[in-house]
Amino acid sequence: MTSPADLSAIHGLAPVIDSLPGEAVPxxxxxxxxxxxxxxxxxxxxxxxxxxxxxLFDAAFVLGPRGAAAGFHSLPDHQRSYYVFDGCAQFWxxxxxxxxxxxxxxxxxxxxxxxxxxxxxxxxxxFWSAPGGxxxxxxxxxxxxxxxxxxxxxxxxxxxxxxxxxxxxAASAHDLPLVSASDAWxxxxxxxxxxxxxxxxxxxxxxxxxxxxxxxxxxxxTGGRYFSVLTLGGKLPYIPQHFHRQHTENxxxxxxxxxxxANGVETLLTAGDYVHAPAGTIxxxxxxxxxxxxxxxxxxxxxxxxxxxxxxxxxxxxxxQGLINPGDMMAKLGAAAADLDLEFVGPPPExxxxxxx
Numbered sequence: 579m580t581s582p583a584d585l586s587a588i589h590g591l592a593p594v595i596d597s598l599p600g601e602a603v604p605x606x607x608x609x610x611x612x613x614x615x616x617x618x619x620x621x622x623x624x625x626x627x628x629x630x631x632x633x634l635f636d637a638a639f640v641l642g643p644r645g646a647a648a649g650f651h652s653l654p655d656h657q658r659s660y661y662v663f664d665g666c667a668q669f670w671x672x673x674x675x676x677x678x679x680x681x682x683x684x685x686x687x688x689x690x691x692x693x694x695x696x697x698x699x700x701x702x703x704x705f706w707s708a709p710g711g712x713x714x715x716x717x718x719x720x721x722x723x724x725x726x727x728x729x730x731x732x733x734x735x736x737x738x739x740x741x742x743x744x745x746x747x748a749a750s751a752h753d754l755p756l757v758s759a760s761d762a763w764x765x766x767x768x769x770x771x772x773x774x775x776x777x778x779x780x781x782x783x784x785x786x787x788x789x790x791x792x793x794x795x796x797x798x799x800t801g802g803r804y805f806s807v808l809t810l811g812g813k814l815p816y817i818p819q820h821f822h823r824q825h826t827e828n829x830x831x832x833x834x835x836x837x838x839x840a841n842g843v844e845t846l847l848t849a850g851d852y853v854h855a856p857a858g859t860i861x862x863x864x865x866x867x868x869x870x871x872x873x874x875x876x877x878x879x880x881x882x883x884x885x886x887x888x889x890x891x892x893x894x895x896x897x898x899q900g901l902i903n904p905g906d907m908m909a910k911l912g913a914a915a916a917d918l919d920l921e922f923v924g925p926p927p928e929x930x931x932x933x934x935x
Contacts, residue, residue, distance in 0.1 A: 584858060585821070585823065585857075585858040587858075588603065588604070588821075588841075588856065588857070588858030588859055589821070589841060589858060589859075589860055590841065591603050591604055591841055591859075592604075592840075592841055592842065592843050593605050593606045593840050593841065593843055593845070593853070594606070595845075596608055596611045597611070598612065598613060598624070598625075598626075598627065598629075598630050599630055600629050600630060601629065601630070602630065602631055602632035602826075602856045603856065604840050604841060604853070604854060604855055604856065604859045605630070605853070605854050606838070606840075606845055606847075606851070606852070606853045606854075607625050607851065607852045607853075608850075608851050609848070609849065609850025609851050610623065610726045610850070611623075611625075612624050612625040612638070612639070613717055613722055614722060614723050614724070614725065614726065615716055615717075615719070615721050615722060615723060616721075616723050616725070616728065616729065616736070617716075617736065617737075617738050617743060618646065618647075618648075618736075618737055618738070619642065619643065619646055619728050619729055619732050620640055620641065620642035620646045620696075620728060621640070621641040621642070621723075621725065621726070621727060621728045622638050622639075622640055622705075622716065623638055623639045623640075623641070623726075624636070624637075624638045624713055624716065624717055625637050625638060625639060625852055626638075626710075626828075626854060627710060627713060627714070627717055628709070628710025628711045628714065629710075630854065631710055631826065631854070631856070632710075632826075632856065633709055633710045633711070634708060634709060634710055634826060634877045634878075635706060635707060635708040635709065635710050635803075635804065635875075635877055636705075636706075636707045636708075636710050636711065636712050636713040637704065637705060637706050637707070637828075637875075638704075638705045638713060639663070639702055639703070639704055639705070639850070640702070640703040640704075640705055641700065641701070641702050641703075641727065641728060642696045642701055642728055643696065643699045643700070643701075643728060643732065644696055644697060644698055644699050644701070645695065645696065646695070646696045646701075646728075647693070647694060647695040647696065648693060648694055648740070649693050649740070649751060649752075650670065650672075650691040650692065650693040650751065650752040650753070650754045651691060651692065651693070651740030651744075651749050651750060651751050651752065652686075652688075652689050652690055652691040652692070652749065652750050652752060653688060653689075653707070653712060653744055653747050653748070653749050654688055654689050654747070654748050654750070655688050655709075655747065655748075656688055656707045656708065656709065656711075656712050656747060657685075657686070657687055657688060657707070657708050657771075657800045657801055657803050657804070658685070658686040658692070658705070658706060658707045658708075658712075659683055659684070659685045659686070659704075659706045659794070659795055659800075659806065659875075660683060660684050660686070660692075660694070660703050660704065660705055660706070661681070661682075661683045661703065661704040661706075661794075661873060662678045662679060662680050662681065662682050662683070662701070662702075662703055663680060663702040663703065663704055663830075663832060663849075663850065664680060664700060664701060664702040665680075665696065665697070665698040665699070665700055665701025665702060666678070666679050666696075666697040666698040666701060667694050667695065667696050667697055667698075667701050667703060668694065668695050668697055668759055669684045669692065669693070669694045669775070670692065670693040670694070670754075670756055670757065671684070671686070671690065671691070671692060671773040671774075671775075672690070672691055672754055672773075673757060674757065674760060674775075675756070675757050675758065675759040675760065676759055676760060676762070676764065676775045677697065677759045678775070679778070680778065680832065681777075681778025681779065681808060681832065681871070682775070682776065682777050682778050683775070683776050683778075683794050683795075683806075684773070684774070684775050684776075685773065685774050685775075685776070685794075685795055685799060685800070686773050687771045687772060687773060687800075687801070688801075690772075690773045691750075691752040691754060692773070693754075693756065702850075704830065704873075706804075706875060708800070708803040708804050708877060709803065711746075711747060712744050712747050713744070714746065714747075715742065715743065715744060715745040715746060715747075716738075716743060716744075721736060739751060762775075763777060763780075764776050764777050764780070765777055765780035765781065766780075766781070767781050767782055767793065767795075767796060767798075767799055768799055769798065770798055770799070771798070771799060771800065771801050772799075774799070776794055778792075778808065779792050779808065779810060779895040779896070780792060780895065781793045781794055782796065783891070783892050783893070783894065783895065784885045784886060784888075784889025784890060784891060784892065785889055785890045785891075785892040785894065785897065785898075786811070786888065786889050786897070787814075787900075788811055788812045788813075788814060788897055788899055788900065789809055789810060789811025789812065789814060789865070789897050790809070790810050790811070790892065790894065790895070790896065790897040791807045791808070791809050791885045791889055792807065792808045792809075792810075792895075793805065793806070793807055793882075793885070794806040794807065794808055794873075796879065796882060797878070797879030797882050800879065802878055802879050803877060803878060803879070804875060804876060804877035804878065804879060805876055805879045805881075805882045806873065806874065806875050806876070807873070807874045807876070807885060808832075808871065808872075808873050808874075809871070809872045809873075809874065810869065810870070810871050810896060810897060811865045811869075811870055811872075811897060812865065812868050812869065812870075812897065812899060813865055813866060813867065813868060813870075814864055814865040815864055815926060816837070816839065816862045816863065816864040816926035816927050816929075817862050817863065817864070817926060818862065818922050818924065818925055818926055819839070819860055819861070819862050819922065819923050819924035819925065819926070819927060820860070820861070820862070820920055820921060820922045820923060821857075821858055821859055821860045821861065821921055821923060822857050822858075822859075822881065822919045822920060822921070823857055823858070823919055823921070824857060824878075824880050824919045825857060825876055825877060825878055825880045825881050825919055826854070826855065826856045826857055826876065826877050827855045827859075827861070827874060827875075827876050827881075828852070828853070828854055828855070828874065828875040828876065828877075829847065829852065829853045829855070829863065829872060829873075829874060830850075830851075830852050830872065830873040830874075830875070831847045831848055831849055831850065831851050831870070831871070831872055831873075832849060832871040832872065832873060833849050833867075833869070833870065833871045834848075834849075834865065834866075834867035834868070834869060834870025834871060834872075835847070835848055835865070835866040835867040835870060835935075836848075836863055836864070836865055836866065836870060836872055837863065837864045837866055837929065837931075838853050838861070838862075838863050839861055839862040839863065839927045840853065840855055840859055840860070840861045841859060841860050841861070842860075844927065844929070844930055844931050846866075846931065846932065860923055860924075862926060862927050864926075864929075866935065880919050881918060881919055881920070883914075883917075883918065884911075884918050884920065887910055887911065887914045887918065888910050888911050
């Protein structure tokens, strides 16, 4: 639990903008910002390191052309998730394969091999790994580049084996067959920690007023290290200002527009933008475009039941406008807030920037 003194210090910090802070403080990265490295003609843009997250996780965007690939490899101590943000990619787990499109994901426990191949130009993947440290070898390599796109002629970027890319995480390469892709629908979360694929907007779904939340990973599937929620919603006002003592929230926009308020600073997020809000960050958000999609990655899993408590279980994959009374949602939240690592500190913020949008 974060101490009161630490919380007070975090409350007063404006987010660092478009650079990695090197400490666990709020920060915001626009699409394309971060530390960039060319590996096998893929551009790895590191957006979170152990140093930036208090050791909780690493994250990077991986951008590549059709044919860019990584062979089977495993990490012994890291739980990983890959989300497709743009384009199309084929992923393999041992004995199975899927072709994934935007919003689809694959989740890889420690010790389980994974491989991928990009099937479209400008394919973009989100790489997430917990705990932190998996990308230390890359960020300590001294090979940072200025480019924000991979080489047009396909020749740039050093070759790194998995052992080199992820050292000192004791990565292992595996000689496994690349089986044909199945068209299995993959819409159910497993009961425990195992490798699995999941299609966008499936999994466990909870309806909110004018939006719907779909769990992509839950604590039971990640060993309690994190959970993820893909939210699809219409235009929505700011929620009340609040903070958390025991967990970190991370916001990614897949499409649409999101206004994000953090410690008094309001910023507009569009596709590919990212905000890291560590414990103690006073924050709120508002959707500002129809059918906005936002991915939340939260670590640890302590806040997971928030969506179960405030939402309604549903089999729908899109929201129904006006289906749920917001007052009912807030009543449920008020009754359970004490157990949710959630502290309200003020009303919803007032929009101050670009109010004509």
